[in-house]
Amino acid sequence: MTQRVYLHVGSPKSGTTYLQRVLRHNQQRLADQGVLVAGRTHGDLVHAGFVVREDRRLAKLPERASRAWDRLVEEVRAFPGHSAIISYELFSAARRRQAAQAIASLDGCEVHVVITCRDLGRAVPSAWQERLKFALTVPLEEWRPPPESKGPRAEWGWRTMDPASVAQRWGADLPPEQVHIVTAPRRGAPPRVLWDRFAEACSLQDVAVDLDVPLANESLGIAAAEVLRIVNEQDLGPIRGAREQSRWLRDTLAHRVLAPLDDEPMGITDAQLAEAEQRARDAVATIRRSGWSVHGDLDDLSATRAEDARMPSEVPAEELLDVAVRAIVELLLELREARTPPAAGRATVAATPPALRGSVVVDVAGRRSRPLIDALSERLDVLEKQLQEGRRLQERVAALHDLVTELLVPADHQDTELLTQALRAYRRDSL
Template sequence: MTERVFLHVGAPKSGTTYLQRVLDANRAGLADAGVLLVGERHLDRIHAAMAVREDPRLEELPASAGKAWRRLVDQIAGWRGDAAVLSYELFAVASAEQAGRALADLAAYDVHVVVSARDLGRSVVSAWQERLKFGLTTPLEEWRPKPESVQGSEWGWRTLDPSGVAERWGASLPPARVHVVTVPRPDAGPAELWNRFADACGLGSVRVDLAVPRANESVGVVQAELLRRTNGRLRHEISGSRERSVWIRDLLAQEVLAPLGSERIGVPDAQSAEAAEVCARAVSRIEESGYVVHGDLADLRPAPSSDRLPSEVTEAELTDAATACISALVATMRDRAEARPRARTTSAPAGPVVPPGTRARARNLAARALGPYDNARVRQLARRVEELEREVQQARRLHLRVATLDDVVRELLLDPEVQDSGVTWAALRDYRRESL
């Protein structure tokens, strides 16, 4: 029976994708060691976090999405091992009340909350990049994360500041069960991040394979500026978070632009200064709270940056990047067209080799792209069915009224000799012509 639950609640852009890939890749080995990786799919964890946060976007999703948190709780209850680990970064958005209700559902277990965080100056740049992927047009030098007090902000200080996340999620827990994992500086290597996380989750003795593919989700400084300018043209063409996530984030940013350049984006002086102030307060709050720290809180301080800012990108660089982007986009769409199922023929013409995984990515993208339209079509058809059902009921009631009126006319208005004769309907027509 499950005894301990480790709830990794974020923060975003703190190595969470890497950690989750390691967990997923070692699911079987963790299970053999008595550790459940909660959630069969990453999407289950996304929906569970939305349910905990009472995200209004759940209304646009199938009803099963709203029950995802309850399913994960049931999965933990059914586990026969000693421990369970649940990791998803946007649990960090939850309010203290929402976090409290979620923890109440896990009251039967020894719950530990794990919060990871990185250099807060780099966190600001990463948050700006993520906002770019959803249509942001504000230049980095003018952008600021929203204050911690702004509820529901996924890319503000509410999620980036580990002290606030730890306080909201750890309000009902002893400090010894609230863990802050700091992301090491780049020269330490990814294994050090896993070691710190494993220590926080009691996984230090579990052998895992750390050779997982690294996802390149960041865009270079030139490509980021190109994306920002492109968003200005797309704002009227692509709207809504689901459309933006498919076409701007997944296709344009991550699939096309990210492979074209990886020059790191610098941290503007104003944002670095603000991050330093937030860091000083966060370190003080964490130290005073008595939370368990895995790593060094100094890792949260903004490191000096000599990288270029988006405003320093030249027009010539943007022209070259735009040309490369168009070429890559055409090639991507060509590959997807080639990946579509075709009728088998005995002499199929030779064509370009489709890269491995392209078909799956294309099907996934198509499903996600059409999802909003499919949902809207289903809702439209459901409304039409309801209208038709109402019309049928009205027609039935009308037929009953006509039958009743027919009986009344027969009894009161027609001569008894006529009622049973073959001229009944002729008599009714005469009555209508003369009386109405």
Template sequence: MTERVYLHVGAPKSGTTYLQRVLDANRATLEAAGTLLVGERHLDRIHAAMAVREDPRLAELPESARTAWTRLVRQIDGWKGPSAVLSYELFAVASAEQAARVLKDLAAYDVHVVVSARDLGRSVVSAWQERLKFGLTTPLERWQPKPESAESSEWGWRTLDPSGVAERWGSTLPPDHVHVVTAPRPEAGPSELWRRFADACALDGLDVSLDVSRANESMGVVQAELLRRVNGTLRTQISGSRQRSVWIRDLLAQEVLAPLGSERIGVPEAQAAEAAEVWRRAIERIRSGGYVVHGDLADLEPAASADRLPSQVTEAELTEAAVVCISSLVVTMRDRSAGPTPTLAPAPSPVPPGRRQRVRNLAVRAAGPYNNVRVRQLSRRVDELEREVQQARRLHLRIATLQDLVTELLLDPESQDEGVTGRALRRYRQESL
């Protein structure tokens, strides 16, 4: 029976994708050691976090999404091993009241909350990039994360500041049940991040494979500035979080622009100063809270940056990036078209075959809602027609029955067969007609 549950609640952009991929890749190893990785699919964890946070977007999703948290709790309840790990970064958005309800649902277990964080200056840049992927047009130099009090902000100080997340999620827990994992500086390598996380979740004795792919979801400074400008037009033509996530984030940002450049984006002076102030307050709150720190709180201090800012990108660089981006999109559309297109000579493709397949998959996902609507409309019409046919059949049977009855009633009784029916009809005619 499960005895201990580790809730890794964030924060986003703190190496969570890497950690989750290591967990998923080593699911069998974890289970053999008695540790359940909660959630059969990452989507289950996403929906569970939305349910915990009472996200209004759930109203547009199937019933299975709205009950995802309940299913995860049942999965924990049914586990025969001693521990379970649940990891998803946007649990960090939850309020103290919502977190308390989660901990009440898990009151039968010894619950430990794990909060991960990174260099807060870099966190600001990463948060700005994520907002770009959903149509943001504000330049980095003029953008600021929303304050911790902004309850619905997924990319503000509410999630980026580990002290606030630790306080909300640890409000009903002993301090030694709240763990803060600091992401090491890049030169330490990803294995150090896993070592710290494993120490927080009591997984440090397991022989796990750390050989997992690390998708480059970050754009270079040129590509990010290009997307920001394109968003000025796209955001009016592509609306809704689902459509923006498919077309702007997944297709344009991650599939096309991210592979075209990886030059790091600098941290503007004003944002670095704000991040430094948040860091100073955060370490005071973490220390006074008595939380367990895995790593060094100094790793969260904004490091000096000599990288270029988006405003320093030249028009020539943007033009070149736009040409390559358009070329990639044209190739994508060619590959999606039906039937072969004659060419004089094969041309090299700027988009690798594997990535073209992912782009096609994205197109299928994006078209899904429209196709599903049409299918539902046709299905409803078929159901209506079937009901009309059934009603017509029942009416015809009634008419035929009545016709037979009328015929028998009007026939000369002498011509009808003797028997129960004949005698009954003769009596009816004598008494009623």
């Protein structure tokens, strides 16, 4: 039975995607060494987060989603190894009571809470970008991260980005040595530095893992982010609500199309920097006073901003137009590939950016496109004709079998053994 559970509960935009990719990539290797990476799919973890945070969005999901956390707990308890890791960054938004309930459900296990965190100044534009992916229209210059008082639905604010806030809620009932603060290194450090710090927190220092995983590029450059904000100001018709927005604004437009087009970092205002600096100072003081285990350097939390970086409002219209036109080109390529029948589509895949392959098709009005369905229908018609031809062939074979039986074996001697012998002789001598 699992003896120790590491709950990696956040914070978002602190290298969590990289860490989760390493864990998934090494899932079997870790299991062989007694460490479970819990959760069958990322969707299961998202739903488990909804359950822990008592998120009202559960009401719109299949009933199975409401049992996601229970399934994680059952998976942990059934694992024969010594430890398990549950990693999902938006557990960080839970209230103290909700966190306590989640930890209590793992009774019998020694629970450790792991919180990754980063430069709080750089976290501000990252959080703003994430809100853009869900239809935010407020310019960065006017935006402030929501305070803790907004509750568990404030997924992209100080409630989740401030490691001290997260630790106070998730570690309230745990010994300080079971609360781990992992700082992400400054920009430019090799990714494995973050992994080494995380591995130390999860007692994986001596476990060999393969760190050769692709790095996610989900961040938007300054012009791409402003283009997305302007798109959000338009009438998006049926693209409303978290599920539709995550599918089309986040996954399709932001991640697949805009992210590869622009990577220029953006700045923050003096007021935003001052607020982030104060949050960082308070967080570091709280962490030191609380005695939680620190892996890395607390100076990495100090707020900074990109040197000489522009604000979105400073990007000329010509640059925005350039990014917008290139985004239209990429969307056209994606739409063309999706509308091309399978046989011809193989010739066009090489010319299509890998990030754009495999997406669901919609037309410009937001309605589902018919061409792919039509192509599948044509293929079904072909298969149906082949099936009917096969049935006719079986009927002809059956009729031939009857005819051969009548010709070779007298009607009053058509027992099974004699029939088999006659057919074998016929095949040997005639075929």
